[in-house]
Structure formats: structure tokens, C-alpha cells
Amino acid sequence: MIFPITSQNFERTLMCDFRNYLMASVLIASLTSCITMPPDAFQMPKTVLAQRQIESREFVGISEEKVLVASSNALQDMGFNLENSEVKLGVITAQKQRDAHEFKEIVGAVVLAALGVNMPISKSQTIRVSLVVKPAGNSSVIGTTHTELDTTTSERKKQSAVVVRVKFHRVVTKTDNNTYLESIKDKNIYQAFFDKLSKSIFIEAQEI
Amino acid sequence: MKITPKQIAPFVGLAILITGTTGCTTTLKDRVLDINSQSQLQKRSYQARKFDISDQKRVLRATISTLQDLGFVIDKADLILGIVSATKLEDYQLTITVSVRQTGKKETIVRASAQFNLRPVEDPKAYQDFFSSLEKSLFLQAQNLD
Numbered sequence: 001m002i003f004p005i006t007s008q009n010f011e012r013t014l015m016c017d018f019r020n021y022l023m024a025s026v027l028i029a030s031l032t033s034c035i036t037m038p039p040d041a042f043q044m045p046k047t048v049l050a051q052r053q054i055e056s057r058e059f060v061g062i063s064e065e066k067v068l069v070a071s072s073n074a075l076q077d078m079g080f081n082l083e084n085s086e087v088k089l090g091v092i093t094a095q096k097q098r099d100a101h102e103f104k105e106i107v108g109a110v111v112l113a114a115l116g117v118n119m120p121i122s123k124s125q126t127i128r129v130s131l132v133v134k135p136a137g138n139s140s141v142i143g144t145t146h147t148e149l150d151t152t153t154s155e156r157k158k159q160s161a162v163v164v165r166v167k168f169h170r171v172v173t174k175t176d177n178n179t180y181l182e183s184i185k186d187k188n189i190y191q192a193f194f195d196k197l198s199k200s201i202f203i204e205a206q207e208i
Numbered sequence: 209m210k211i212t213p214k215q216i217a218p219f220v221g222l223a224i225l226i227t228g229t230t231g232c233t234t235t236l237k238d239r240v241l242d243i244n245s246q247s248q249l250q251k252r253s254y255q256a257r258k259f260d261i262s263d264q265k266r267v268l269r270a271t272i273s274t275l276q277d278l279g280f281v282i283d284k285a286d287l288i289l290g291i292v293s294a295t296k297l298e299d300y301q302l303t304i305t306v307s308v309r310q311t312g313k314k315e316t317i318v319r320a321s322a323q324f325n326l327r328p329v330e331d332p333k334a335y336q337d338f339f340s341s342l343e344k345s346l347f348l349q350a351q352n353l354d
Binding site for chain 2: 134
């Protein structure tokens with residue numbers, strides 16, 4: 001924008017322009033939603049097979065129902081509150097609220113506060129999980145756990161196998177009350193979850 | 209340096225223009241009933257497909273697997289009602305409800321409706337993508353409703 005600038009009105013016009021642009025952009029941003037749905041939201045991601053392997057484990061020699069019972073116990077061990085379940089489809093959903101403060105964020109915020117910048121940090125989070133049990137099909141899934149302690153190979157083939165697939169995501173609330181949505185994809189978390197689940201299933205299998 | 213009404217006027221005008229065109233004049237009733245979106249028949253035409261299968265449980269299980277592959281966390285599933293709801297959180301919130309219904313003619317009708325953040329998803333391409341993914345899980349072809 002070109003306008004005659006004199007030494008007298010230079011500062012004044014600059015501030016006026018800045019303030020006007022700020023007002024305009026705030027108005028526009030608040031009245032129109034700028035985010036549109038990504039076109040691939042319903043398309044299979046390229047990482048689907050890798051993701052499936054991280055999120056699934058196969059268990060042999062235990063019924064679907066017992067795996068579900070063991071899973072609900074394991075989720076309860078981890079502090080989850082069970083929300084919905086449908087045994088005939090093998091679905092359990094659960095959630096819990098926890099603190100979300102992270103050391104790195106706090107350090108960063110303290111440094112920025114010293115410079116006069118107020119950065120909101122994570123405050124609390126709701127973690128949601130869905131666990132689905134189904135009979136094992138022909139798809140190969142790594143990490144098979146055998147619950148029978150003493151079986152021959154041919155017997156093992158006749159036993160039922162079930163696949164447990166679990167997914168986590170969370171909603172984080174920051175100190176300025178904005179929320180931040182995130183799928184949890186860290187494979188270490190899933191590995192640790194299945195370690196706990198395996199123990200729970202082992203206990204369940206022993207009580208037959 | 210005061211802000212004069214003359215300075216504000218163009219922005220108020222801009223705000224009214226934007227408000228009018230983006231439908232911010234919708235009322236609570238419009239939002240409860242989703243009146244400003246397309247007609248019911250129109251929506252059902254692209255939100256539903258039928259499959260040549262009469263096993264509702266199998267279709268529901270395939271739907272659950274497909275949704276998990278697409279990155280959704282299952283919220284609710286009900287075999288008798290034939291319903292699965294799921295949410296995907298990825299900087300945005302995408303929630304989908306799928307209902308599965310056996311018809312008398314050994315066919316199953318699958319209907320999906322999704323919500324992206326605060327708006328219903330009304331793009332037929334999104335539903336086409338979903339049904340393509342579901343077809344692969346079921347090893348069956350999806351057909352349009354007549």
C-alpha cells in the first residue's frame with residue numbers, strides 16, 4: 001500500500017495500518033472456519049500394515065470371551081474407566097483423565113516467561129482407548145503369544161486364535177483452555193501395553 | 209490515537225458480508241435438525257451402499273477393522289442395533305457413525321455419516337473412499353442403492 005509518508009505522520013499511519021490489518025484478520029478468522037477436511041481422511045494410509053502390527057497381538061488357546069474379560073481387567077489395572085462394551089463384537093472402550101504436564105514444556109515456558117512471552121502449556125488430558133478382539137484370520141500378525149504351556153504342534157494348529165487390536169488417542173487441554181488432539185502412535189507404548197495385557201491373559205488362562 | 213467510527217465502518221461492513229455469506233445466521237433449530245444441509249434422500253444416496261451378504265455380524269466386524277485401519281478409535285458398537293461409532297483425532301476431530309441393516313432380500317445396507325470438527329461431512333468423495341476401504345475388508349463389491 002503506497003501513501004505519502006511524511007516524518008510527522010509516519011509512525012501514526014504505520015500503527016493505524018497495523019491495527020486495521022490485525023482487526024480484519026481477527027474478524028475473518030473468527031467468522032469462517034479455515035480448516036477443511038483433508039481429502040485422504042478416509043483413504044487407507046500407506047503405513048496401514050505397519051500400524052496394524054504395532055497395534056495387534058495374537059493369542060492362542062484362549063476363547064474370545066476370556067480374552068475380553070482379561071482385557072477389561074488389564075485396562076482397569078492401568079486406571080482406565082470402562083465406557084462401552086459389546087461382547088458379541090469383541091469391543092471394549094475406556095477412558096481416563098490424567099495430568100498432562102511435561103517437563104520440557106514447563107522449562108520452555110519458564111524461559112519464555114522470563115522474556116515476557118506467555119506460552120500456554122499442557123495441563124490435563126483425556127486418554128481414550130478402544131480394544132477389539134476377533135478370531136484370527138489368515139492375515140499374518142507378528143507377536144503370537146501361546147498361553148498353553150505344553151502342547152504339540154498339531155494340537156496348537158487346532159486351537160482357537162484371537163487377535164487383539166488396541167488404539168489410543170488423547171485430547172490435551174492447555175493452560176489457556178485450548179485443546180490439542182492427538183493419535184497415540186508410539187510403538188513403545190503399545191509394546192508395554194501388550195506386556196501388561198499378556199500377563200492378564202496368562203492369569204485368566206490359568207484359572208480355567 | 210483513537211479509533212474513529214469511520215475507521216471501523218469498513219470492517220463492520222466486511223463482518224456483515226462474511227456473516228451473511230457463511231451462514232452464521234443459522235439458529236439452534238437449524239443446527240439440531242441440520243436444516244441447511246442437503247435433503248434426506250440426497251444424503252442417503254451417497255452415504256449408503258448395499259452389499260450382497262446377509263451376515264450383519266461379519267459386516268460389522270469388517271467395518272470395525274476398516275475404521276481401525278483408517279486410524280479411528282472405536283467409541284461404541286452395538287450388534288443388535290447394528291451400529292458402530294468411531295472418532296479420529298489428528299489435529300482435527302472426525303467422528304463417524306456407521307449403521308448396518310439386513311434387508312429381507314439377503315442384502316445388507318451400510319450407511320455412514322461423518323462429522324468433521326463442527327460440521328457434517330457432505331462430500332460424496334469422502335464416503336466413496338470409506339466404502340472403497342470397506343469393500344477391501346469384505347472382499348465384496350459395494351453397490352449403490354436403487
